[in-house]
Amino acid sequence: MTDEQLDRVIRNADPYRAEVIGQLDGAGQTLLEEIMSEPSTRRPLMRRLVTAVAAAAVLTTALGVTAVLRNHQSAPSSDASGSSGASASPSEEPQVSASGAIRYSAMVLQAAEKNPRLLIKESGWKVGNVYDFVEREGSIEFHNGDRRLEMNWYRAEYYDSYYKDRLDVSKPKPATVDGLPGFLFTYSYGDWAIQLKPNGDSFVELRSSGTWTQAQFDRTVSTIKQVDVQTWLAAMPPEVVTADRADAAADKILADVPLPPNFDRAKVAALGTNSPYHFGALVTGLVGCGWIAEWERARKAGDQAAVRKAADAMKSSHHWKVLNDMNDGGDWPEAFWEVSDKIAAGKDPVGYQDWLGCSR
Amino acid sequence: MISATAPEDRFRLIYAGNFEHLLAYALRRVDQPADAADVVAETFLVAWRRHREIPEGGEARLWLYGVARRVLSNHIRGGVRRERLGVRLRQRLAAPTAPDPGSEVPDRLTVRAAMARLGDLDREVLMLTIWEGLEPREAAAVLEVSPAVVRTRLSRARARLRELLGDDLGPPGHVFDVLAAPVPEEGR
Numbered sequence: 297m298t299d300e301q302l303d304r305v306i307r308n309a310d311p312y313r314a315e316v317i318g319q320l321d322g323a324g325q326t327l328l329e330e331i332m333s334e335p336s337t338r339r340p341l342m343r344r345l346v347t348a349v350a351a352a353a354v355l356t357t358a359l360g361v362t363a364v365l366r367n368h369q370s371a372p373s374s375d376a377s378g379s380s381g382a383s384a385s386p387s388e389e390p391q392v393s394a395s396g397a398i399r400y401s402a403m404v405l406q407a408a409e410k411n412p413r414l415l416i417k418e419s420g421w422k423v424g425n426v427y428d429f430v431e432r433e434g435s436i437e438f439h440n441g442d443r444r445l446e447m448n449w450y451r452a453e454y455y456d457s458y459y460k461d462r463l464d465v466s467k468p469k470p471a472t473v474d475g476l477p478g479f480l481f482t483y484s485y486g487d488w489a490i491q492l493k494p495n496g497d498s499f500v501e502l503r504s505s506g507t508w509t510q511a512q513f514d515r516t517v518s519t520i521k522q523v524d525v526q527t528w529l530a531a532m533p534p535e536v537v538t539a540d541r542a543d544a545a546a547d548k549i550l551a552d553v554p555l556p557p558n559f560d561r562a563k564v565a566a567l568g569t570n571s572p573y574h575f576g577a578l579v580t581g582l583v584g585c586g587w588i589a590e591w592e593r594a595r596k597a598g599d600q601a602a603v604r605k606a607a608d609a610m611k612s613s614h615h616w617k618v619l620n621d622m623n624d625g626g627d628w629p630e631a632f633w634e635v636s637d638k639i640a641a642g643k644d645p646v647g648y649q650d651w652l653g654c655s656r
Numbered sequence: 657m658i659s660a661t662a663p664e665d666r667f668r669l670i671y672a673g674n675f676e677h678l679l680a681y682a683l684r685r686v687d688q689p690a691d692a693a694d695v696v697a698e699t700f701l702v703a704w705r706r707h708r709e710i711p712e713g714g715e716a717r718l719w720l721y722g723v724a725r726r727v728l729s730n731h732i733r734g735g736v737r738r739e740r741l742g743v744r745l746r747q748r749l750a751a752p753t754a755p756d757p758g759s760e761v762p763d764r765l766t767v768r769a770a771m772a773r774l775g776d777l778d779r780e781v782l783m784l785t786i787w788e789g790l791e792p793r794e795a796a797a798v799l800e801v802s803p804a805v806v807r808t809r810l811s812r813a814r815a816r817l818r819e820l821l822g823d824d825l826g827p828p829g830h831v832f833d834v835l836a837a838p839v840p841e842e843g844r
Contacts, residue, residue, distance in 0.1 A: 297821075302814055305821070306786045309767035312680040316749070323745040324675050327697055328668065330741050331704050461705055464726060483709070 413528035414447055414473065414500065418519040421445075426536050427574035433498070434568060442507040445516065450501070452494035458501065462491055473502070474522050488513060529569065537575040539565060545572070549579050549618045554609045556586030576618045577628040578653070584610065584632060585654035591639055610636040667707050671700060674717050677788070681724055683749075684787055686731070690750035695731055697742030699724040721788070721798040725780075770820040778813035781806050 297305070317324075416438050424437035424444070438445045450458065459479075462468070468479035471490050478492035486508040491501045502520075504513055523531075529538050537545045546564040559582070567578045587606050594602035613619055613636045619629040635652060638645040648654065678699055682692035702723050703710060710716050771779055777799070784795040785806075792806040799806065 297818055299814055302818055303786050305767055306771070306782065306817070309764040309771070310684065310787050311768070312683050312787070314676075314680075316679070316683070317676055320745065320748045323742075323748040324679075326744045327693075327700070327742050328671050328675075331671075331697070331700050332664070332667070334701060334704065334741075458705075461702055464702065464723070465706075 413523055413525065414502075414520050415523050415528060415531055416445065416516060416519055417521050418516050421516075423531070423533050423536065425571045425574070426532065427568075427570050440516075443512065443516075444504070444506045446503045446505070448501050448503070449498050452497045452499055455494050455499045458499075459491060462489065465489070471517075473517060473520050476522070485510075486513075490517065532569060535572055536569060537567075537572060538569050542567060542575070545575055546579055549576055550583070551617070553580070553583055553616050553618070554612060556583065556590050556606070556609065559583065559586050573622055573625050573628070576622050580613070580616070580618060580628075580632060581652045581654070584613070584635065584652045585649070588635070588639060588645060588648055588652075588654075607640050607642070611640040663707055667704060667710075670703070670707075670710060670716050670720075674720055675700075677717060678720055678724055681721060681788060682728070684783060685728055688750075690746045691731065693742040693746035693749050695724060695727050696745065698727045698731075701741060702727065715797070718790075718794055718797045721784070722800070725798065767817075767821065770817055773820055774813055774816055777801075778809050778816065781809040782813040782817070785810055 418440075420440045421438045422440065424439050426436045427434065433451060434449045436447050438447075459468075462479070462481045466482040468481060471478050471480040473490060473492060476492045476495060478490050481489045481491065483489065487503075487505060488508075489501055489503045492499055502517070532538055542564050546561070563582055564579060567575065570578060587609050591603060591606035591610070594600075594606060614633055619632060623629045632652070635645045635648050638648075675696070678696050679692060682695035682699075683689055686692050686695060699720060703720060709719075711719050771782065774782065780799065781795055784790045784798060785792070788795075790798070792803045792810065796803040796806045
């Protein structure tokens with residue numbers, strides 16, 4: 297047998313049959329959606345949509361507890377937060393004590409005690425995007441010139457999977473951050489990740505990008521400190537929407553936005569800590585999910601007037617100030633409008649729960 | 657299509673362009689077709705989590721084969737199966753379908769049995785070259801060895817397979833072109 301003949305013999309023994317693709321009945325597409333709803337470095341789908349704002353939304357306020365505390369003291373007045381008429385329960389709102397220190401709700405503090413936050417104490421670092429900082433998850437980016445350091449918190453249950461995944465990146469080298477043990481992985485020079493072991497019910501992964509030297513990375517990491525939630529929240533620039541600012545920020549966003557029936561305004565308080573863009577996306581996501589649920593209910597019930605009302609509300613999103621303001625910053629408004637246009641045209645917005653983050 | 661960020665669009669394109677190739681890769685290397693769903697799911701999950709590292713163009717497929725190879729190796733070692741991901745794909749692959757009579761003709765089984773007796777790397781070089789249709793340079797990238805090693809192994813694998821098959825097979829160009837499905841004879 298010549299090589300050619302032998303190769304033909306082997307080719308004919310190939311067990312794969314292309315017909316199998318035709319028998320999958322969409323299972324390949326389902327798998328894609330499943331995979332993309334898994335947390336990646338860039339977080340689930342909804343969060344990825346809102347992270348397209350890195351360049352536009354970089355906040356320039358230098359980290360500094362004193363400066364931010366000062367800002368807290370001039371935070372939105374009680375008039376503003378009280379005007380919504382449907383704010384979260386008073387016990388969830390932070391209060392300013394006689395000494396001027398912010399007191400956060402027991403819920404926020406409890407979550408944070410379980411999941412200590414990290415701050416870079418080296419001078420020159422600024423906070424960039426912050427999003428979805430809730431109890432066990434969240435992302436924060438720090439910037440210092442060309443250097444960036446992103447910290448991602450994940451649920452502890454994902455740790456094994458992430459650790460195994462990083463073993464494909466490089467050999468792990470033991471590393472610590474403020475005494476917390478973990479491993480260093482090297483993607484390439486200047487692109488390092490430190491994955492800390494679970495602490496409480498979450499774990500954190502730090503990832504560098506930009507122009508770093510090894511010495512700079514080591515020095516910066518050595519300045520990172522665990523802090524309690526009050527310190528961490530206080531270090532957020534004034535633009536960042538923390539729980540105490542959420543109500544007033546939501547008022548502003550919702551000023552020209554029609555609210556769906558039974559809109560649960562209290563959910564706004566549970567959105568965690570976010571950059572303004574991300575907060576806008578989360579709030580409009582809540583509204584969109586509410587209207588689409590109402591549209592689906594009304595369609596099922598044959599309530600044409602309610603169907604029209606929901607469709608009109610979604611259509612009006614093209615004029616919502618918040619979305620138009622956000623449009624230069626990322627893709628969230630476009631995605632929202634595309635779903636809205638489907639509703640307005642009477643088409644089923646397949647997959648909208650993922651796009652708009654309705655499962656939150 | 658809803659607008660999305662560029663990395664997300666890119667991942668969707670990569671998935672669309674490589675899903676079938678990766679499924680074929682997995683199906684060729686697992687005992688039970690349904691297990692291919694785990695390999696494909698895990699491979700693309702790794703790819704998703706590391707999408708920034710996926711190279712551009714045709715190199716992406718080689719990168720994915722490399723990931724799949726490691727996933728498969730874990731799978732063979734009894735790695736944990738993902739219960740949640742790819743359930744539907746697993747069901748579809750496990751679903752009884754009309755058997756392809758052509759896939760089980762004795763001579764094909766003979767060839768596969770002979771391939772199973774090759775060394776792991778030799779067999780993989782052979783499969784990547786002939787079943788996946790890769791050039792030595794490409795197979796080398798998947799296997800993380802030099803193209804020279806691939807050429808050497810390929811030559812050795814062919815020689816060994818020829819030896820193993822020996823006289824087991826009929827004249828080439830005849831046996832493997834037969835219609836394996838039973839065809840009613842005229843007049844019956």
